[in-house]
Amino acid sequence: MSDSQLLRGTALRRRSFDRFISVLCLVAGVIALLPLAAVIAFLLIEGLKAWSPAFLVERPGSVVGPGGGAVHAIIGTFLMTGLALVIATPAALAVAVYVVEYRESRLAVVVRSAVDLLAGVPSIVVGIIVYALVVLTMKHFSGFAGSLALAIIMLPIIARTSEEMLKIVPRRLREGTMALGMARWRALGFVFIPTVASGILTGILLAVSRAIGETAPLLFTSLGSNFVQTDFSQPMSALPVYIFQNAINIGFPAAKERAWAGALTLVTIVLVLNLLGRWLASRAAVRGAN
Protein backbone atom coordinates (compact mmCIF):
# COMPACT_ATOMS: atom_id res chain seq x y z
CA MET A 1 0.00 0.00 0.00
CA SER A 2 1.51 3.30 -1.00
CA ASP A 3 0.63 6.75 0.31
CA SER A 4 -0.55 7.91 -3.04
CA GLN A 5 -3.04 5.06 -3.14
CA LEU A 6 -4.62 6.28 0.06
CA LEU A 7 -4.58 9.92 -0.90
CA ARG A 8 -5.83 9.45 -4.44
CA GLY A 9 -9.48 10.31 -5.02
CA THR A 10 -11.45 12.89 -3.20
CA ALA A 11 -12.54 12.43 0.39
CA LEU A 12 -16.13 12.28 -0.79
CA ARG A 13 -15.48 9.42 -3.18
CA ARG A 14 -13.62 7.48 -0.55
CA ARG A 15 -16.33 8.02 1.97
CA SER A 16 -19.15 7.02 -0.36
CA PHE A 17 -17.28 3.88 -1.39
CA ASP A 18 -16.89 3.11 2.31
CA ARG A 19 -20.64 3.51 2.73
CA PHE A 20 -21.24 1.31 -0.32
CA ILE A 21 -19.18 -1.52 1.17
CA SER A 22 -20.99 -1.39 4.49
CA VAL A 23 -24.32 -1.64 2.66
CA LEU A 24 -22.94 -4.59 0.69
CA CYS A 25 -22.02 -6.36 3.93
CA LEU A 26 -25.47 -5.68 5.30
CA VAL A 27 -27.00 -7.19 2.17
CA ALA A 28 -24.78 -10.26 2.58
CA GLY A 29 -26.01 -10.62 6.14
CA VAL A 30 -29.63 -10.39 5.06
CA ILE A 31 -29.11 -12.96 2.30
CA ALA A 32 -27.39 -15.29 4.76
CA LEU A 33 -30.13 -15.05 7.35
CA LEU A 34 -32.94 -15.31 4.81
CA PRO A 35 -32.77 -19.11 4.45
CA LEU A 36 -32.67 -19.56 8.22
CA ALA A 37 -35.72 -17.35 8.56
CA ALA A 38 -37.46 -19.19 5.71
CA VAL A 39 -36.72 -22.65 7.10
CA ILE A 40 -37.86 -21.67 10.58
CA ALA A 41 -40.97 -19.92 9.27
CA PHE A 42 -42.04 -22.86 7.11
CA LEU A 43 -41.23 -25.29 9.89
CA LEU A 44 -43.43 -23.39 12.29
CA ILE A 45 -46.28 -22.79 9.84
CA GLU A 46 -46.39 -26.21 8.17
CA GLY A 47 -45.00 -28.15 11.10
CA LEU A 48 -47.42 -26.80 13.69
CA LYS A 49 -50.32 -27.49 11.31
CA ALA A 50 -49.33 -31.15 11.14
CA TRP A 51 -47.93 -31.54 14.64
CA SER A 52 -49.93 -32.67 17.64
CA PRO A 53 -48.95 -34.20 20.97
CA ALA A 54 -50.26 -37.49 19.58
CA PHE A 55 -47.40 -37.40 17.07
CA LEU A 56 -44.96 -37.98 19.92
CA VAL A 57 -46.72 -40.96 21.46
CA GLU A 58 -48.60 -42.74 18.66
CA ARG A 59 -47.31 -45.71 16.76
CA PRO A 60 -46.83 -45.28 13.02
CA GLY A 61 -49.58 -46.05 10.55
CA SER A 62 -49.15 -46.89 6.88
CA VAL A 63 -46.84 -44.76 4.73
CA VAL A 64 -49.58 -43.51 2.42
CA GLY A 65 -52.50 -43.23 4.84
CA PRO A 66 -53.23 -40.32 7.17
CA GLY A 67 -52.34 -40.14 10.85
CA GLY A 68 -49.80 -42.16 12.72
CA GLY A 69 -47.14 -40.97 15.11
CA ALA A 70 -43.42 -41.19 15.38
CA VAL A 71 -42.97 -42.72 18.82
CA HIS A 72 -40.85 -45.51 17.31
CA ALA A 73 -38.56 -43.00 15.63
CA ILE A 74 -38.21 -40.83 18.73
CA ILE A 75 -37.40 -43.85 20.91
CA GLY A 76 -34.97 -45.11 18.27
CA THR A 77 -33.23 -41.74 18.01
CA PHE A 78 -32.71 -41.49 21.75
CA LEU A 79 -31.60 -45.11 22.16
CA MET A 80 -29.13 -45.03 19.29
CA THR A 81 -27.73 -41.60 20.14
CA GLY A 82 -27.46 -42.66 23.79
CA LEU A 83 -25.49 -45.79 22.98
CA ALA A 84 -23.33 -43.82 20.56
CA LEU A 85 -22.58 -41.36 23.36
CA VAL A 86 -21.58 -44.21 25.69
CA ILE A 87 -19.25 -45.59 23.03
CA ALA A 88 -17.76 -42.31 21.85
CA THR A 89 -17.23 -40.32 25.05
CA PRO A 90 -14.64 -42.52 26.84
CA ALA A 91 -12.68 -43.03 23.64
CA ALA A 92 -12.77 -39.32 22.81
CA LEU A 93 -11.71 -38.31 26.33
CA ALA A 94 -8.89 -40.84 26.21
CA VAL A 95 -7.70 -39.45 22.91
CA ALA A 96 -7.82 -35.89 24.25
CA VAL A 97 -5.92 -36.82 27.42
CA TYR A 98 -3.38 -38.77 25.41
CA VAL A 99 -2.80 -35.95 22.98
CA VAL A 100 -2.54 -33.19 25.59
CA GLU A 101 -1.01 -34.90 28.63
CA TYR A 102 1.28 -37.32 26.84
CA ARG A 103 2.50 -34.83 24.30
CA GLU A 104 5.98 -36.31 24.31
CA SER A 105 4.73 -39.56 22.79
CA ARG A 106 5.06 -39.78 19.04
CA LEU A 107 2.10 -42.13 18.90
CA ALA A 108 -0.06 -39.33 20.30
CA VAL A 109 0.63 -37.30 17.17
CA VAL A 110 -0.44 -40.23 15.01
CA VAL A 111 -3.63 -40.75 17.02
CA ARG A 112 -4.45 -37.08 16.75
CA SER A 113 -3.99 -37.10 13.00
CA ALA A 114 -6.19 -40.19 12.70
CA VAL A 115 -8.96 -38.51 14.67
CA ASP A 116 -8.62 -35.39 12.54
CA LEU A 117 -8.86 -37.58 9.49
CA LEU A 118 -12.02 -39.10 10.94
CA ALA A 119 -13.53 -35.63 11.33
CA GLY A 120 -13.19 -35.11 7.60
CA VAL A 121 -14.78 -38.39 6.53
CA PRO A 122 -18.20 -37.72 4.97
CA SER A 123 -20.97 -39.26 7.05
CA ILE A 124 -22.20 -41.36 4.14
CA VAL A 125 -18.77 -42.99 3.98
CA VAL A 126 -19.02 -43.78 7.69
CA GLY A 127 -22.32 -45.48 6.85
CA ILE A 128 -20.71 -47.60 4.14
CA ILE A 129 -17.84 -48.60 6.40
CA VAL A 130 -20.11 -49.68 9.25
CA TYR A 131 -22.24 -51.53 6.73
CA ALA A 132 -19.20 -53.42 5.51
CA LEU A 133 -17.86 -54.12 9.00
CA VAL A 134 -20.98 -54.75 11.07
CA VAL A 135 -24.03 -55.29 8.89
CA LEU A 136 -22.31 -57.72 6.52
CA THR A 137 -20.77 -59.59 9.46
CA MET A 138 -24.02 -59.81 11.45
CA LYS A 139 -25.92 -60.46 8.22
CA HIS A 140 -28.66 -57.98 9.11
CA PHE A 141 -29.28 -54.31 9.81
CA SER A 142 -29.32 -53.32 13.47
CA GLY A 143 -29.67 -50.44 15.89
CA PHE A 144 -26.20 -51.30 17.14
CA ALA A 145 -24.70 -50.68 13.69
CA GLY A 146 -26.52 -47.33 13.63
CA SER A 147 -25.13 -46.42 17.06
CA LEU A 148 -21.63 -47.33 15.97
CA ALA A 149 -21.92 -45.10 12.90
CA LEU A 150 -23.15 -42.21 15.04
CA ALA A 151 -20.36 -42.84 17.58
CA ILE A 152 -17.75 -42.59 14.81
CA ILE A 153 -19.26 -39.26 13.80
CA MET A 154 -19.29 -37.97 17.40
CA LEU A 155 -15.81 -39.12 18.39
CA PRO A 156 -13.73 -36.47 16.59
CA ILE A 157 -16.04 -33.65 17.70
CA ILE A 158 -15.82 -34.59 21.40
CA ALA A 159 -12.10 -35.38 21.16
CA ARG A 160 -11.27 -32.06 19.58
CA THR A 161 -13.30 -29.94 22.02
CA SER A 162 -11.91 -31.83 25.02
CA GLU A 163 -8.42 -31.39 23.64
CA GLU A 164 -8.90 -27.64 23.26
CA MET A 165 -10.32 -27.50 26.77
CA LEU A 166 -7.49 -29.47 28.38
CA LYS A 167 -5.03 -27.18 26.63
CA ILE A 168 -6.49 -24.09 28.29
CA VAL A 169 -6.20 -25.46 31.81
CA PRO A 170 -4.38 -22.54 33.48
CA ARG A 171 -0.65 -22.98 33.87
CA ARG A 172 -0.86 -21.99 37.54
CA LEU A 173 -3.17 -24.91 38.16
CA ARG A 174 -0.84 -27.30 36.37
CA GLU A 175 2.16 -26.08 38.32
CA GLY A 176 0.12 -26.21 41.51
CA THR A 177 -0.64 -29.90 41.11
CA MET A 178 3.00 -30.58 40.33
CA ALA A 179 4.19 -28.61 43.33
CA LEU A 180 1.86 -30.67 45.51
CA GLY A 181 3.40 -33.82 44.07
CA MET A 182 0.01 -34.93 42.75
CA ALA A 183 -0.07 -37.99 40.57
CA ARG A 184 -1.08 -37.40 36.99
CA TRP A 185 -4.33 -39.32 37.27
CA ARG A 186 -5.27 -37.45 40.42
CA ALA A 187 -4.49 -34.08 38.84
CA LEU A 188 -6.50 -35.01 35.75
CA GLY A 189 -9.46 -36.55 37.50
CA PHE A 190 -9.79 -34.12 40.39
CA VAL A 191 -8.40 -30.86 39.04
CA PHE A 192 -8.03 -30.52 35.27
CA ILE A 193 -11.16 -32.27 34.01
CA PRO A 194 -13.48 -30.73 36.64
CA THR A 195 -12.04 -27.30 35.80
CA VAL A 196 -12.98 -27.59 32.14
CA ALA A 197 -15.95 -29.92 32.58
CA SER A 198 -18.49 -27.47 31.19
CA GLY A 199 -16.36 -27.01 28.08
CA ILE A 200 -16.17 -30.74 27.55
CA LEU A 201 -19.91 -30.99 28.12
CA THR A 202 -20.38 -28.36 25.41
CA GLY A 203 -18.44 -30.55 23.01
CA ILE A 204 -20.57 -33.54 23.94
CA LEU A 205 -23.80 -31.58 23.45
CA LEU A 206 -22.66 -30.27 20.06
CA ALA A 207 -21.67 -33.79 19.03
CA VAL A 208 -25.06 -35.14 20.10
CA SER A 209 -26.88 -32.37 18.27
CA ARG A 210 -24.90 -33.21 15.16
CA ALA A 211 -25.44 -36.98 15.44
CA ILE A 212 -29.14 -36.70 16.19
CA GLY A 213 -29.74 -35.02 12.83
CA GLU A 214 -27.73 -37.47 10.74
CA THR A 215 -29.65 -39.43 8.12
CA ALA A 216 -27.06 -40.68 5.67
CA PRO A 217 -25.10 -43.03 7.97
CA LEU A 218 -28.29 -44.61 9.32
CA LEU A 219 -29.85 -45.47 5.96
CA PHE A 220 -27.90 -48.69 5.60
CA THR A 221 -26.91 -49.41 9.18
CA SER A 222 -30.03 -49.14 11.33
CA LEU A 223 -32.18 -49.10 8.18
CA GLY A 224 -35.38 -47.92 9.88
CA SER A 225 -38.35 -49.82 11.17
CA ASN A 226 -42.07 -49.43 11.53
CA PHE A 227 -42.19 -50.83 15.03
CA VAL A 228 -41.25 -49.61 18.45
CA GLN A 229 -37.91 -51.35 18.78
CA THR A 230 -35.75 -51.45 21.88
CA ASP A 231 -33.61 -54.42 20.84
CA PHE A 232 -30.29 -53.14 19.49
CA SER A 233 -29.79 -56.26 17.39
CA GLN A 234 -32.82 -55.38 15.26
CA PRO A 235 -33.36 -52.59 12.71
CA MET A 236 -34.36 -49.34 14.42
CA SER A 237 -36.00 -46.20 13.23
CA ALA A 238 -34.77 -42.68 13.95
CA LEU A 239 -36.35 -39.28 13.42
CA PRO A 240 -34.20 -38.31 10.40
CA VAL A 241 -34.87 -41.66 8.76
CA TYR A 242 -38.58 -41.26 9.51
CA ILE A 243 -38.59 -37.82 7.87
CA PHE A 244 -36.65 -39.26 4.93
CA GLN A 245 -39.13 -42.09 4.40
CA ASN A 246 -42.07 -39.70 4.49
CA ALA A 247 -40.35 -37.04 2.42
CA ILE A 248 -39.66 -39.41 -0.47
CA ASN A 249 -43.41 -40.12 -0.55
CA ILE A 250 -44.13 -36.43 -0.80
CA GLY A 251 -46.94 -37.10 -3.30
CA PHE A 252 -49.14 -38.31 -0.46
CA PRO A 253 -50.39 -35.31 1.54
CA ALA A 254 -50.39 -37.31 4.78
CA ALA A 255 -46.76 -38.31 4.30
CA LYS A 256 -45.81 -34.71 3.63
CA GLU A 257 -47.56 -33.61 6.82
CA ARG A 258 -45.77 -36.28 8.84
CA ALA A 259 -42.46 -35.18 7.36
CA TRP A 260 -43.15 -31.58 8.47
CA ALA A 261 -44.15 -32.70 11.94
CA GLY A 262 -41.03 -34.86 12.18
CA ALA A 263 -38.84 -32.03 10.92
CA LEU A 264 -40.27 -29.64 13.50
CA THR A 265 -39.66 -32.14 16.29
CA LEU A 266 -36.12 -32.86 15.12
CA VAL A 267 -35.13 -29.22 14.65
CA THR A 268 -36.53 -28.36 18.07
CA ILE A 269 -34.44 -31.08 19.73
CA VAL A 270 -31.30 -30.13 17.78
CA LEU A 271 -31.60 -26.40 18.40
CA VAL A 272 -32.29 -26.85 22.12
CA LEU A 273 -29.20 -29.07 22.49
CA ASN A 274 -27.13 -26.66 20.43
CA LEU A 275 -28.18 -23.55 22.34
CA LEU A 276 -27.71 -25.35 25.65
CA GLY A 277 -24.17 -26.23 24.59
CA ARG A 278 -23.44 -22.64 23.58
CA TRP A 279 -24.85 -21.29 26.82
CA LEU A 280 -22.66 -23.65 28.82
CA ALA A 281 -19.65 -22.63 26.74
CA SER A 282 -20.25 -18.92 27.29
CA ARG A 283 -20.62 -19.52 31.03
CA ALA A 284 -17.39 -21.50 31.04
CA ALA A 285 -15.62 -18.69 29.19
CA VAL A 286 -16.80 -16.15 31.73
CA ARG A 287 -15.65 -18.31 34.62
CA GLY A 288 -12.31 -18.93 32.95
CA ALA A 289 -11.77 -15.19 32.62
CA ASN A 290 -12.26 -14.53 36.32
Next chain:
Amino acid sequence: MKAETTSLPPAGMQRLRRRRVAGIGDPILGWAVRILSVGALLAVVVMIVQTAVDASTLFRHVGPLQFLFGNRWEPSNTIYGALPFIYGTVVTSVLALIFAVPLSIGVALLIMEYLPRGVAGPVAVAVDLLAAVPSIVYGFWGILYLVPDPRPIEQAVAASPLGVIPIFAGPAPGPSYLVAALVLTIMILPIITAVSREAIAATPRLQREGIMALGATHWEQIRHVILPFARGGIFAGAVLGLSRAIGETIAVLFVIGNAPHLAASIFSPGYTLPSVIASEFREANQPFHIEALIALGVILFVLSFGVNLTARVIIGRFERRAGGADVR
Protein backbone atom coordinates in the same frame (compact mmCIF):
# COMPACT_ATOMS: atom_id res chain seq x y z
CA MET B 1 25.35 -37.40 61.26
CA LYS B 2 23.15 -39.20 63.65
CA ALA B 3 20.11 -37.14 62.75
CA GLU B 4 20.23 -38.29 59.14
CA THR B 5 19.91 -41.94 59.98
CA THR B 6 16.85 -41.56 62.19
CA SER B 7 13.70 -43.04 60.71
CA LEU B 8 11.03 -40.76 59.24
CA PRO B 9 8.19 -39.57 61.46
CA PRO B 10 4.89 -41.51 61.01
CA ALA B 11 3.27 -38.71 58.99
CA GLY B 12 6.13 -38.73 56.48
CA MET B 13 5.83 -42.50 56.10
CA GLN B 14 2.19 -42.17 55.35
CA ARG B 15 2.87 -39.58 52.71
CA LEU B 16 5.43 -41.83 51.10
CA ARG B 17 2.99 -44.71 51.06
CA ARG B 18 0.36 -42.56 49.43
CA ARG B 19 2.84 -41.63 46.77
CA ARG B 20 3.40 -45.30 46.07
CA VAL B 21 -0.34 -45.82 45.55
CA ALA B 22 -0.31 -42.88 43.17
CA GLY B 23 2.57 -44.57 41.39
CA ILE B 24 0.22 -47.39 40.49
CA GLY B 25 -2.53 -45.02 39.39
CA ASP B 26 -0.42 -43.26 36.82
CA PRO B 27 0.61 -46.28 34.79
CA ILE B 28 -3.02 -47.44 34.83
CA LEU B 29 -4.12 -44.07 33.48
CA GLY B 30 -1.31 -44.08 30.95
CA TRP B 31 -2.16 -47.53 29.66
CA ALA B 32 -5.92 -47.00 29.66
CA VAL B 33 -5.52 -43.81 27.68
CA ARG B 34 -3.02 -45.45 25.36
CA ILE B 35 -5.15 -48.54 24.74
CA LEU B 36 -8.32 -46.54 24.05
CA SER B 37 -6.45 -44.14 21.77
CA VAL B 38 -4.72 -46.89 19.87
CA GLY B 39 -8.10 -48.61 19.67
CA ALA B 40 -9.54 -45.53 18.00
CA LEU B 41 -6.50 -45.42 15.71
CA LEU B 42 -6.87 -49.10 14.82
CA ALA B 43 -10.58 -48.59 14.13
CA VAL B 44 -9.71 -45.90 11.60
CA VAL B 45 -7.10 -48.13 9.95
CA VAL B 46 -9.42 -51.14 9.85
CA MET B 47 -12.18 -48.99 8.39
CA ILE B 48 -9.97 -47.71 5.60
CA VAL B 49 -8.45 -51.10 4.76
CA GLN B 50 -11.77 -52.96 4.86
CA THR B 51 -13.44 -50.45 2.59
CA ALA B 52 -10.57 -50.48 0.14
CA VAL B 53 -10.65 -54.30 0.05
CA ASP B 54 -14.41 -54.33 -0.54
CA ALA B 55 -14.06 -51.80 -3.31
CA SER B 56 -11.19 -53.61 -4.97
CA THR B 57 -13.34 -56.68 -5.68
CA LEU B 58 -15.07 -54.44 -8.23
CA PHE B 59 -11.89 -54.42 -10.29
CA ARG B 60 -12.44 -58.06 -11.16
CA HIS B 61 -15.33 -56.75 -13.21
CA VAL B 62 -14.15 -53.39 -14.49
CA GLY B 63 -10.69 -51.84 -14.72
CA PRO B 64 -9.86 -48.99 -12.34
CA LEU B 65 -9.38 -46.43 -15.10
CA GLN B 66 -12.44 -47.62 -16.94
CA PHE B 67 -14.39 -47.20 -13.71
CA LEU B 68 -12.94 -43.79 -12.89
CA PHE B 69 -13.45 -42.29 -16.34
CA GLY B 70 -16.47 -44.24 -17.56
CA ASN B 71 -19.36 -41.89 -18.22
CA ARG B 72 -22.11 -44.50 -18.25
CA TRP B 73 -23.77 -45.85 -15.11
CA GLU B 74 -26.21 -48.63 -15.94
CA PRO B 75 -26.40 -51.14 -13.11
CA SER B 76 -29.01 -53.20 -14.99
CA ASN B 77 -26.40 -53.79 -17.71
CA THR B 78 -23.62 -54.05 -15.10
CA ILE B 79 -21.92 -51.01 -16.62
CA TYR B 80 -20.31 -48.86 -13.94
CA GLY B 81 -18.63 -45.53 -14.65
CA ALA B 82 -17.98 -42.99 -11.90
CA LEU B 83 -17.45 -39.88 -14.01
CA PRO B 84 -21.03 -38.47 -13.88
CA PHE B 85 -20.93 -38.51 -10.10
CA ILE B 86 -17.43 -37.09 -9.77
CA TYR B 87 -18.43 -34.37 -12.22
CA GLY B 88 -21.65 -33.62 -10.32
CA THR B 89 -19.85 -33.48 -6.98
CA VAL B 90 -17.19 -31.12 -8.31
CA VAL B 91 -19.66 -28.85 -10.14
CA THR B 92 -22.09 -28.48 -7.24
CA SER B 93 -19.45 -27.92 -4.58
CA VAL B 94 -17.39 -25.49 -6.64
CA LEU B 95 -20.54 -23.52 -7.54
CA ALA B 96 -21.53 -23.49 -3.87
CA LEU B 97 -18.08 -22.20 -2.99
CA ILE B 98 -18.34 -19.42 -5.57
CA PHE B 99 -21.65 -18.32 -4.02
CA ALA B 100 -20.69 -18.83 -0.39
CA VAL B 101 -17.23 -17.27 -0.12
CA PRO B 102 -18.13 -13.65 -0.97
CA LEU B 103 -21.30 -13.92 1.11
CA SER B 104 -19.39 -15.33 4.07
CA ILE B 105 -16.75 -12.62 3.94
CA GLY B 106 -19.55 -10.04 3.86
CA VAL B 107 -21.32 -11.62 6.82
CA ALA B 108 -18.09 -11.98 8.80
CA LEU B 109 -17.20 -8.33 8.19
CA LEU B 110 -20.74 -7.30 9.08
CA ILE B 111 -20.56 -9.13 12.39
CA MET B 112 -17.03 -8.13 13.30
CA GLU B 113 -16.80 -4.62 11.88
CA TYR B 114 -20.14 -2.99 11.28
CA LEU B 115 -22.82 -4.20 13.68
CA PRO B 116 -22.93 -2.83 17.23
CA ARG B 117 -21.88 -5.46 19.72
CA GLY B 118 -25.39 -6.06 21.06
CA VAL B 119 -26.67 -6.99 17.59
CA ALA B 120 -23.53 -8.74 16.35
CA GLY B 121 -23.72 -11.51 18.97
CA PRO B 122 -27.24 -12.70 18.12
CA VAL B 123 -26.54 -12.45 14.37
CA ALA B 124 -23.41 -14.57 14.80
CA VAL B 125 -25.38 -17.19 16.75
CA ALA B 126 -28.15 -17.17 14.13
CA VAL B 127 -25.64 -17.78 11.33
CA ASP B 128 -24.04 -20.57 13.36
CA LEU B 129 -27.46 -22.15 13.87
CA LEU B 130 -27.79 -22.45 10.10
CA ALA B 131 -25.15 -25.15 10.43
CA ALA B 132 -27.07 -26.96 13.15
CA VAL B 133 -30.22 -27.55 11.08
CA PRO B 134 -30.06 -31.21 9.94
CA SER B 135 -29.48 -31.80 6.25
CA ILE B 136 -32.67 -33.82 5.91
CA VAL B 137 -34.62 -30.67 6.83
CA TYR B 138 -32.80 -28.64 4.16
CA GLY B 139 -33.49 -31.40 1.65
CA PHE B 140 -37.16 -31.55 2.44
CA TRP B 141 -37.49 -27.76 2.43
CA GLY B 142 -35.45 -27.64 -0.77
CA ILE B 143 -37.65 -30.02 -2.71
CA LEU B 144 -40.78 -28.08 -1.69
CA TYR B 145 -39.51 -24.54 -2.29
CA LEU B 146 -36.00 -24.33 -3.68
CA VAL B 147 -36.73 -26.63 -6.63
CA PRO B 148 -39.94 -24.98 -7.91
CA ASP B 149 -39.41 -21.33 -6.85
CA PRO B 150 -36.30 -20.38 -8.86
CA ARG B 151 -37.51 -22.36 -11.88
CA PRO B 152 -39.15 -19.41 -13.74
CA ILE B 153 -35.88 -17.48 -13.41
CA GLU B 154 -33.90 -20.46 -14.69
CA GLN B 155 -36.26 -20.81 -17.64
CA ALA B 156 -36.08 -17.10 -18.39
CA VAL B 157 -32.29 -17.23 -18.42
CA ALA B 158 -32.31 -20.34 -20.63
CA ALA B 159 -34.70 -18.61 -23.06
CA SER B 160 -32.71 -15.36 -23.14
CA PRO B 161 -29.61 -14.89 -25.35
CA LEU B 162 -27.58 -16.21 -22.41
CA GLY B 163 -29.14 -19.61 -23.07
CA VAL B 164 -26.85 -20.00 -26.09
CA ILE B 165 -23.96 -20.54 -23.68
CA PRO B 166 -23.97 -24.27 -22.84
CA ILE B 167 -23.81 -23.74 -19.08
CA PHE B 168 -27.09 -21.79 -19.18
CA ALA B 169 -28.84 -24.01 -21.71
CA GLY B 170 -32.42 -25.14 -21.14
CA PRO B 171 -34.67 -26.92 -20.51
CA ALA B 172 -34.81 -26.18 -16.81
CA PRO B 173 -36.91 -28.99 -15.35
CA GLY B 174 -36.46 -27.91 -11.74
CA PRO B 175 -34.05 -30.21 -9.92
CA SER B 176 -30.55 -29.24 -11.01
CA TYR B 177 -26.89 -28.72 -10.24
CA LEU B 178 -27.77 -25.10 -9.50
CA VAL B 179 -30.42 -25.87 -6.87
CA ALA B 180 -28.08 -28.39 -5.23
CA ALA B 181 -25.38 -25.70 -5.19
CA LEU B 182 -27.82 -23.25 -3.57
CA VAL B 183 -28.65 -25.72 -0.78
CA LEU B 184 -24.94 -26.40 -0.29
CA THR B 185 -24.28 -22.65 -0.16
CA ILE B 186 -26.68 -22.33 2.77
CA MET B 187 -25.04 -25.28 4.48
CA ILE B 188 -21.38 -24.21 4.13
CA LEU B 189 -21.88 -20.49 4.70
CA PRO B 190 -21.80 -20.77 8.52
CA ILE B 191 -18.50 -22.71 8.48
CA ILE B 192 -16.72 -20.24 6.22
CA THR B 193 -18.19 -17.33 8.18
CA ALA B 194 -17.05 -18.74 11.52
CA VAL B 195 -13.47 -19.33 10.37
CA SER B 196 -13.32 -15.93 8.64
CA ARG B 197 -14.59 -14.25 11.80
CA GLU B 198 -11.80 -15.79 13.83
CA ALA B 199 -9.25 -14.68 11.28
CA ILE B 200 -10.60 -11.14 11.32
CA ALA B 201 -10.55 -11.08 15.10
CA ALA B 202 -6.87 -12.04 15.04
CA THR B 203 -5.86 -8.91 13.12
CA PRO B 204 -3.31 -6.96 15.20
CA ARG B 205 -4.83 -3.95 16.90
CA LEU B 206 -1.73 -1.82 16.49
CA GLN B 207 -1.87 -1.88 12.70
CA ARG B 208 -5.60 -1.29 12.61
CA GLU B 209 -5.22 1.78 14.78
CA GLY B 210 -2.19 2.82 12.79
CA ILE B 211 -4.01 3.02 9.49
CA MET B 212 -6.96 4.78 11.11
CA ALA B 213 -4.53 7.35 12.49
CA LEU B 214 -3.33 7.92 8.92
CA GLY B 215 -6.87 8.96 8.05
CA ALA B 216 -8.06 5.83 6.29
CA THR B 217 -11.76 5.08 5.96
CA HIS B 218 -13.20 1.93 7.44
CA TRP B 219 -13.14 0.22 4.05
CA GLU B 220 -9.50 1.15 3.55
CA GLN B 221 -8.74 -0.34 6.94
CA ILE B 222 -10.47 -3.55 5.86
CA ARG B 223 -8.83 -3.57 2.44
CA HIS B 224 -5.28 -2.82 3.53
CA VAL B 225 -5.04 -4.33 7.03
CA ILE B 226 -7.79 -6.79 7.84
CA LEU B 227 -8.17 -8.69 4.58
CA PRO B 228 -4.43 -9.20 3.99
CA PHE B 229 -4.17 -10.56 7.52
CA ALA B 230 -7.29 -12.69 7.38
CA ARG B 231 -6.65 -14.03 3.87
CA GLY B 232 -5.15 -17.30 5.07
CA GLY B 233 -7.97 -17.91 7.51
CA ILE B 234 -10.65 -17.14 4.95
CA PHE B 235 -8.99 -19.49 2.50
CA ALA B 236 -8.84 -22.23 5.11
CA GLY B 237 -12.52 -21.70 5.89
CA ALA B 238 -13.36 -21.96 2.21
CA VAL B 239 -11.52 -25.26 1.93
CA LEU B 240 -13.29 -26.61 5.02
CA GLY B 241 -16.60 -25.54 3.45
CA LEU B 242 -15.62 -27.29 0.25
CA SER B 243 -14.95 -30.53 2.09
CA ARG B 244 -18.34 -30.28 3.78
CA ALA B 245 -20.03 -29.64 0.43
CA ILE B 246 -18.33 -32.62 -1.18
CA GLY B 247 -19.65 -35.00 1.48
CA GLU B 248 -23.18 -33.64 1.80
CA THR B 249 -25.64 -36.37 0.99
CA ILE B 250 -29.29 -36.11 1.87
CA ALA B 251 -29.98 -32.47 1.10
CA VAL B 252 -28.42 -32.86 -2.35
CA LEU B 253 -30.20 -36.15 -2.98
CA PHE B 254 -33.56 -34.39 -2.73
CA VAL B 255 -32.86 -31.51 -5.10
CA ILE B 256 -30.42 -32.68 -7.78
CA GLY B 257 -32.79 -34.85 -9.79
CA ASN B 258 -30.75 -38.06 -9.63
CA ALA B 259 -29.78 -38.33 -13.29
CA PRO B 260 -26.52 -40.23 -13.88
CA HIS B 261 -25.25 -38.30 -16.88
CA LEU B 262 -22.85 -35.52 -17.78
CA ALA B 263 -24.49 -32.21 -18.62
CA ALA B 264 -22.84 -28.86 -19.18
CA SER B 265 -25.91 -26.83 -18.18
CA ILE B 266 -26.22 -25.87 -14.51
CA PHE B 267 -30.00 -26.06 -14.97
CA SER B 268 -29.77 -29.75 -15.81
CA PRO B 269 -30.47 -32.50 -13.29
CA GLY B 270 -27.43 -34.52 -12.22
CA TYR B 271 -26.09 -36.73 -9.49
CA THR B 272 -23.29 -36.59 -6.92
CA LEU B 273 -21.12 -39.27 -5.32
CA PRO B 274 -22.80 -39.25 -1.89
CA SER B 275 -26.33 -38.95 -3.22
CA VAL B 276 -26.02 -41.91 -5.59
CA ILE B 277 -24.63 -44.04 -2.76
CA ALA B 278 -27.51 -43.07 -0.49
CA SER B 279 -30.21 -43.67 -3.06
CA GLU B 280 -28.98 -46.92 -4.64
CA PHE B 281 -27.23 -48.71 -1.79
CA ARG B 282 -30.27 -50.37 -0.27
CA GLU B 283 -31.72 -51.52 -3.57
CA ALA B 284 -28.44 -52.65 -5.07
CA ASN B 285 -29.09 -56.18 -6.33
CA GLN B 286 -27.12 -56.33 -9.58
CA PRO B 287 -23.77 -58.11 -9.74
CA PHE B 288 -20.98 -55.79 -8.51
CA HIS B 289 -23.49 -53.00 -7.85
CA ILE B 290 -22.70 -52.78 -4.10
CA GLU B 291 -18.97 -53.00 -4.83
CA ALA B 292 -19.27 -50.19 -7.36
CA LEU B 293 -21.10 -48.03 -4.81
CA ILE B 294 -18.48 -48.76 -2.16
CA ALA B 295 -15.81 -47.83 -4.71
CA LEU B 296 -17.64 -44.53 -5.23
CA GLY B 297 -17.40 -44.11 -1.46
CA VAL B 298 -13.64 -44.61 -1.68
CA ILE B 299 -13.39 -41.93 -4.38
CA LEU B 300 -15.44 -39.63 -2.17
CA PHE B 301 -13.18 -40.37 0.78
CA VAL B 302 -10.07 -39.63 -1.25
CA LEU B 303 -11.58 -36.38 -2.56
CA SER B 304 -12.53 -35.07 0.86
CA PHE B 305 -9.28 -36.30 2.39
CA GLY B 306 -7.30 -34.38 -0.21
CA VAL B 307 -9.31 -31.25 0.45
CA ASN B 308 -8.94 -31.60 4.22
CA LEU B 309 -5.22 -32.14 3.94
CA THR B 310 -4.92 -28.97 1.87
CA ALA B 311 -6.91 -27.09 4.50
CA ARG B 312 -4.65 -28.39 7.26
CA VAL B 313 -1.49 -27.33 5.47
CA ILE B 314 -2.92 -23.87 4.82
CA ILE B 315 -4.16 -23.44 8.38
CA GLY B 316 -0.78 -24.51 9.72
CA ARG B 317 1.03 -22.03 7.53
CA PHE B 318 -1.45 -19.28 8.39
CA GLU B 319 -1.12 -19.90 12.11
CA ARG B 320 2.64 -19.78 11.91
CA ARG B 321 2.57 -16.53 10.01
CA ALA B 322 -0.05 -14.93 12.21
CA GLY B 323 1.93 -16.00 15.26
CA GLY B 324 5.05 -14.33 13.93
CA ALA B 325 3.37 -11.15 12.80
CA ASP B 326 1.22 -10.62 15.85
CA VAL B 327 2.52 -7.50 17.54
CA ARG B 328 0.39 -6.40 20.40
